[in-house]
Amino acid sequence: MNRRKFLKQSLAGSFTLGVALQGKTLIARTVQSITESLEEDWSPNIFLSLASDGTLSIIAHRSEMGTGITTTLPMVLADEMEADWERVVVVQGDADSRYGDQNTDGSRSVRQFYKRMRQVGALAKHMLIEAAAKQWDVPVSECIASNHMVVHTKSKRRFLEFGELAVHAAKVEAPTPSTLPLKEASERKYVGKDIPIRSIDAILNGSAQFGMDVRLPDMQFAVIARCPVLGGTATKWDEAAALAVPGVTKIVKVPFATAPYEFNALGGIAVIADNTWAAIQGREKLNVQWEEGAHASFDSDKHHQELLDSATKPGKVVRKNGELTDGPPKGGQRITASYQCPHLAHASMETPCATARITEDSAEIWMTTQAAQGAQGRIAEALGLSPVRVTVHITLLGGGFGRKSKPDFGVEAALLAREVGAPIQVVWTREDDIQHDYYHAASAMHFEANLDAQGKPTSWLQRSAFTPIGYTFNPAAKQGGAGEMGQGFTDIAYELDNLQVESCDANSHLRIGWLRSVCNIFHAFGVGCFTDELAAAAKADPMLYLLERIGFPRNVDLDAMGVSYGNYGSSLEESPIDTGRLRRVIFKAALMSNWQEEYPLLPQKDGIRRGLGISVHRSFLGYVANVVEVAVSKDGALSIPNVYVAVDCGLAIHPDRIKAQMEGAVVFGTSLARWGEITGKDGRVVQSNFHDYRVARNSDAPASIEVAIIENEELPTGVGEIGVPPFAPALLNAIFAATGKRIRSLPLKNHDLGSSD
């Protein structure tokens, strides 16, 4: 069935098992009871469609940016349904609230939809079995579904293909999905198997359609000159010069946004042309004069100092256990340290891009978006339309990392398409992307610990100051809420009798947004490196010291402590902070790296100093430990021969994609730890492209990344983000082990790792 027909079907009315009869007639069926039985607005009956030839179309309602989610979730459905994957066609869903949440970030896809996809599959299977039993006039209990057919088990002779049953199944009364039994672990067919990702052939032959590949009749291309300082406006520009560039057709002013910036179009001077190159050339000629506004004084050197000053002063107490003490017990020591991380840009390979076609009372958008429903809402608002009049098609995403959760570029395309009266594709150049991002927070953390004579902390204070995401929505926001502080800071899982966690103020001068792993990046860095510092002060093995801090296997009950904690939207009852799982990934990574044999006496060879570092982090309900091995030459050249990753993400639905995400996270971590830095000078972002916002290249990536998945039957979690946080601290701890150099600010490019001897 082609996509258009399928969509027409699903929009015509919700149905469980729509079928194509004689290739023409469509039977649609509403199953109201299913929708009503679920707590949220979610309609399982629009997720699949079975044609009479047996072709099963399954909607992938989340966005594909490389995690494999548009393979994984349909695979879960097919498994539960006993469908044959060879006969499944995955169809990318448009923005549609009936799918439930489509916002593909926060590592939520698997968490939110694993069970639901199973329920949809179980429902479809149930209806097919009932239909077959009715055909044969036998009890349902004598029938099973297996490999795309229903079999009468008693006779073992009778069977009907799913396709043959489609029309009959559509007439079966649909039960409430939660009443249906789900498969036992032993009955799994695809879950736990490495199914090839759905777009691989198209990716390898160049036909895959990303946002930038959308082509419509009569479409025009636009690039926008945006103010280099956040909140500034244009006072003068040379329209004639830009129009003189062959191919440029129009210059349009997009209204300038004021704070709060939210997901609004930033505004600027748009150059419209009949090809992208002409638009880029036209923009060069605009010679815009800017009124820069309040953020023109933004300077990263000052800003970093400001953050550090804030973190070294008392802040708002967000967690308190026991009482801090001023000095260490007799024979002990007091250790203090501060850590700093800069702003980061997402720099996904495909820059933001959206294509819009507008009529008087409707809009159609093609977008490389992680947030199709958010885009739909924002575009509807900008155009003064009802959201149901705005269709948002999700293309493949050339990376996302959180940037494409923000639909500002879709709003730009919609506004321009309306103004120009033709379909418009807004293209962000790499410079636009690096200089007008929703940046990962800049941060400073401060730690003070008293150790007793045995090296055990008797008092532990930790403070965090970072530019909060809330700033993007409220210019007065100076601190992250429980959600951001709860990303690796208030939820520190150490056994500490006297602990205080504080949140401190930070001023923001850029749009702040979430980037893969969000605040876990710097919090894991601070906590992971400080723990290693304490281990060194205590003259202990860092791995054993880390295990001692985590203590015995238990659930860290933040609720009982009265701590405000989001737990990534899950309850602590359902998804506890389980230190046993933290311990397990540490053990595993240590074992993989041969830690106990190797640490700390890695032999030096030819002046190359080697070292192992370890770190562990729980985020997005998953647990990951890293052991990183570094080699540092005399002149400070760093290489990473080995990285060992142990991950516990609950039930491993697609082991190969879990491994791929862990490998990618290590490379992403390499980029941010070694070179990742966005700085401001005179209010402007200094970096502009891959020459000065460097990301890891082939030779920079670790020579070997070994990933082990802890096998268990815990609730499956998403894996897009959990791999990133422990990498940077493990890397820096390894550098300390190799060189004795304690580096407390990222990125590494600002530090000399060379040895003087």
Place this chain on the structure above:
Amino acid sequence: MHIVKLSVNGETRELPDLDPETPLLWVLRDHLGKTGTRFGCGKGLCGACTIHVDGAPARACITPASVADGKKITTIEGLEGRVADALRAAWSAGNVPQCGFCQGGQLMSAEHQLRTSPAASKQARDGAMEGNICRCGTYTRIRSAMDQASAGLGGEK
């Protein structure tokens, strides 16, 4: 004005209204609809737009159309042959791509390397991929897939 004439994947195309200084990237994408050649940086820094001009790799984003006038251009859509087949098979077997955006450019670089230097060392092979950024971080798999394809073609594993 001189009319630029390009042979793209074996098909000859004349571009009468084209500014000959237009980078091939935009000629391919916006004028000829060959969108498999991707825009990643516009400065020859990331390799997402890698194509072959007369068999040699070029960054389409910084290669003016005039440079390729009368020459043979191969894009990922037209990449064929024994080496390309071996590479695609190895890329598939290793489940290399994540988002996939850069992979066309990666394959264009890899194909040139294995086609022109089949006996090159593993180090040289990896070195040939240095210009192609993958932000998803598929490098370790790219290297393994190159090794596998190379071994299949009789080169060093």
